[in-house]
Amino acid sequence: MSSCPTANETRNAVSVSWATAGVVPRSAASSGRPGMYMSVASGEIPVTRASGTSGASSRPPVRGARTTSVVPTRATVLERSSGVRRVARVVQSRGARAAGGEETRMSSTVLPAVIAVIASLFVALALLVPFVAVQYRRRGTLGLGPTVLSFAALVYALALVSYTLLPLPELTADFCSVHRVSPQLRPGQFVADVLRENRGGVFGLATNRALQQVVFNVALFVPLGMFLRHLLRRGIVVSTAIGLGVSLLVELTQLTGVWTLFPCAYRLFDVDDLIANTSGALLGALLGPVLRLVPGQRTGDPDEPRPVTARRRLLGMLCDWAAGVGTGGVLAVGWSVLAATLDVDLPARADRLVPVVLTGLVPGLLLALLVLRTGRTLGELVVRLRPTSTAGATSGRGARLLRWALGIGGYLVLRSAGIPLLDLAATALAVASVVAVLVGAGRGGFAYRVVHWQLEDDRTGADHPRPRQPSA
Structure with missing residues (x-):
């Protein structure tokens, strides 16, 4: 024991x-x-x-x-x-709580970037049709370089907005007592902050948080100056002035609590940020010519006909799809907001029919009117293609309706019905159209094969003979 x-x-x-x-x-x-x-x-x-x-x-x-x-x-x-x-x-x-705090700080840094990229994809889809139309009329074609740079500028703009606003704090009764910050109005205060946190040596400078903040604020506006100088063809002075204006807009948004959306400011208005941001825009404007090194920016005569390639035809089909789906989505969202505002209560059958009409029939009808009037879809107009008839081809409005029904029009109507069998038919129609473009002669697609039509560049004429088509 x-x-x-x-x-x-x-x-x-x-x-x-x-x-x-x-x-x-x-x-x-x-x-x-x-x-x-x-x-x-x-x-x-x-x-x-x-x-x-x-x-x-x-x-x-x-x-x-x-x-x-x-x-x-x-x-x-x-x-x-x-x-x-x-x-x-x-x-x-x-x-564990300390690790959770680190995770929270990491999410507050990464989350706005992720949101900016995802939002850029949707905005790019919405702007696809006008962007492609402008490029084909300004440059004669859609170059890889301008497309990449324009998308990068879009991501940058949305990232600037998301980092200004996100993450949004929770609006509580004691919001101002918890989040209120006073503006910093002393120019050059960052110098004192850097000196106060300086620990000496190169490593000390590299880990100086005040210095990191200044460098970040300068670097944040360098892309703005570069894009303004290269894409919008603005001078150094104008680009710098625009950078100052954008920085002031950001700081005022923070000072006013997102323009009185919140009862008080929850982020710091710092005059040193204005100085750093403007300096970054100036540096970016000076570095703007570097973007000329991005390949695929060669320009030619915008009125010179180009060959009808599979990529060009598929781009036109993508524009048709984006226009149809985008129009239907806008109508559906608008109806939902209107119904919620007016407290509309439809019968069950009518409630199921509304999405079919708004997302399929209305966009399809608009595209049908365009095809009947011009003989071309919106995508073909954007990429400057027009149909030509061949021997034995079907002509008249009946042929135009048939090619609409076997193309984007039939796809939109079938997909909007919400019936699995019709969804499968819409998918099969889309696959058949893409395959016919890739393997068929003339690059017209499935509908063009049925009505025996072909495509050509709409700039082809007496002054501009038809270009030599690439081999299939």
């Missing part, structure tokens, strides 16, 4: 337990209080020291210290060990 532990055994057991929990003993010289231990995370925690027993310290107890003449039992040791485990759990919990 085990006997009760001595005082020395008790102290040793408790010391081992504290060490296991990450708690280190403080020396008597540093604390002046024997029997005291310091936790790495939670400060000093006293341990009762036994006295009056064999092996105990001969030093007198410190004034105010708690003493006892009773030798601790094994249950006392176990109870203390349980307390140690509770302290260890507290330390672990604090570490």
Whole structure:
């Protein structure tokens, strides 16, 4: 049978337990209080020291210290060990919260960028038709270089907006007492901040948070100056002035709590940010000519006919799809907002019919009117293609309706019905159209094969003979 532990055994057991929990003993010289231990995370925690027993310290107890003449039992040791485990759990919990804070800071940095990229895809789809139309009439074709640079500028613009606004704080009753910040109106304050946080050496500069903030604010507006100089053909002075205006708009948005959307400012208005942002725009304007090195920006005569390639034909089909789906989506969202505002309650059958009409029939009807009037779809107009009839070709409005039904019109109507079998038919029609463009002569597609039509560049005429077609 085990006997009760001595005082020395008790102290040793408790010391081992504290060490296991990450708690280190403080020396008597540093604390002046024997029997005291310091936790790495939670400060000093006293341990009762036994006295009056064999092996105990001969030093007198410190004034105010708690003493006892009773030798601790094994249950006392176990109870203390349980307390140690509770302290260890507290330390672990604090570490988890610290890790959670790091994760939160990381999400606040990454999330706006992810949102900007995703939003850019939708905005690019909405702007696809006018962008392609402008490129074909300004440059004669759609170059890879201008497309990549324009999309990069779109991502940058939306990232600037998202980093200005996101993450939005929760609007609570004590919002201003928690989030209110005062504006910083002293120009050059960043110099004092950098000097205050300077730790000396190259490594100290690299880890200086105040200096990092200034560098980030300069770098943030360098792309703006480059895009203004290269894409919009603005001079250095105008590009810098626009950078100043955009930076002022951002800072005022923060100062006014997103233009009074919030009761007070929750982000800092800093005049040094204006200086850094404007300097970045100036630097970007000076570096703007570097973007000329991006390949695929060669321009030619915009009125010179180009060959009808599969890529060009598929681009026109993509424009048709974007226009049809985009129009249907806008109509559906508009109807949803209107119905919610006016509290419209339709019968079940009518409620199922509304999406079919708005997302399929209305966009399809608009495209049908265009085909009947011009003989071309919107996508063909955008990429400057027109149909030509061949020997034995079907002519008249009936042929135009047939090619509409076997193309984008039939696809939109079938997809909007919401019936699995019709969805499968719409998918099969789309696949057949793409395959016919890739493998068929003339690049017209499935509908053109049925009505025996061909495509040519609409710039072909007496002054511009038909260009030589590439081999299939």
